[in-house]
Amino acid sequence: MIGRISGILAHKAPGEVTVDVGGVGYQIFIPLSVFYRLPELGEKVSLHTHTHLREDALQLFGFLEPEEKQVFLLLNSVAGIGPKLAVTVLSGIPADELARALREGDQARLVSIPGVGKKLAERMVVELRDKMISIPAPEIAAGDGSQLTRDAVSALVNLGYRRAEAEKSVREVAKKEEGTLADVLKEALRRLSQ
Numbered sequence: 001m002i003g004r005i006s007g008i009l010a011h012k013a014p015g016e017v018t019v020d021v022g023g024v025g026y027q028i029f030i031p032l033s034v035f036y037r038l039p040e041l042g043e044k045v046s047l048h049t050h051t052h053l054r055e056d057a058l059q060l061f062g063f064l065e066p067e068e069k070q071v072f073l074l075l076n077s078v079a080g081i082g083p084k085l086a087v088t089v090l091s092g093i094p095a096d097e098l099a100r101a102l103r104e105g106d107q108a109r110l111v112s113i114p115g116v117g118k119k120l121a122e123r124m125v126v127e128l129r130d131k132m133i134s135i136p137a138p139e140i141a142a143g144d145g146s147q148l149t150r151d152a153v154s155a156l157v158n159l160g161y162r163r164a165e166a167e168k169s170v171r172e173v174a175k176k177e178e179g180t181l182a183d184v185l186k187e188a189l190r191r192l193s194q
Contacts, residue, residue, distance in 0.1 A: 002026075002060060006046040012038055015087070017062065019045060028062035029083075031072075031090035036164030037064055037171070050076075052083045061087060071095040071132075078127050080120055088115045094163055099132045149174055152184045161192060 005028065007021035014035050018025045028047060039045055047062035048069045061083055063069040068090065075086035089098065092113035101109040102125055110121035149170055156166035169188040 001051045002049050003051075004046065005049050005060070005062065006044070009039060009041055009043055009045040012041065015091075017045075017047075019047065019062075026060060028060040029087055030062050031068075031087050033090060033094050033164050034062065034064050034068070036162070037168050050083070059083065065095070068095045071098060074128055074131055075124075078120075078124055080123065085115050089113050092116075102128045102132045105129065148181055148184065151181055152188060155181075155185055156188060156192070159189075165192060 005019050005021060005026055007019040007026075009017060010020040010025055011018035012035065014032055016027060016029050017035075017038065018027055028049060030047075034047075047064065048066050049063075050061045050069060050072060052059045052061060061072060063072060072083075072086050072090060075081050075089055076083055081089070092115075093101070093109070097109075100106075105125050107118070107121040107125060110116050110124060111118055116124070152170045152173075153163065153166045156169070157163050161169075166188070169191045170184065172191065173184050173187045
């Protein structure tokens with residue numbers, strides 16, 4: 001089983017990437033939440049992977065954070081959810097929001113995810129509510145996960161930016177400079193408007 005792949009990002013598209021490891025390109029399926037946080041082509045990338053073996057295929061599913069992989073595996077354990085639907089679910093809702101919705105039994109939020117109907121949402125809540133308590137809420141994959149970073153991402157989301165875009169922008173700003181919340185927001189907004 002392949003549990004982690006590190007290499008050069010050779011190709012990226014919504015839903016999949018190719019990581020070059022020593023001249024071998026591994027095709028890895030990813031949720032959109034991971035796609036928006038990937039580095040540029042030609043840069044190093046490391047993904048936590050799940051190997052799915054079928055009769056006719058060997059597929060890899062990748063995640064930037066181990067908590068995302070844990071949530072994927074829990075989704076995969078629900079009857080009626082295979083790996084492709086689990087990736088679709090994680091593309092429609094960040095792992096931490098999904099965990100919160102399951103803990104709180106928020107079926108309306110679950111039904112808003114593409115591919116999840118009322119019966120599947122009910123089954124997800126029943127089967128995963130208690131299991132989600134053991135998963136720590138993933139820290140924002142931006143900067144150091146500080147309060148300043150979380151506040152900056154929250155402010156951008158409240159302004160209407162998608163969470164993944166906001167996280168990526170704040171992460172890039174946090175790598176290069178430190179400052180007040182206003183400084184980080186100003187630079188992140190400049191990057192998002194380009």
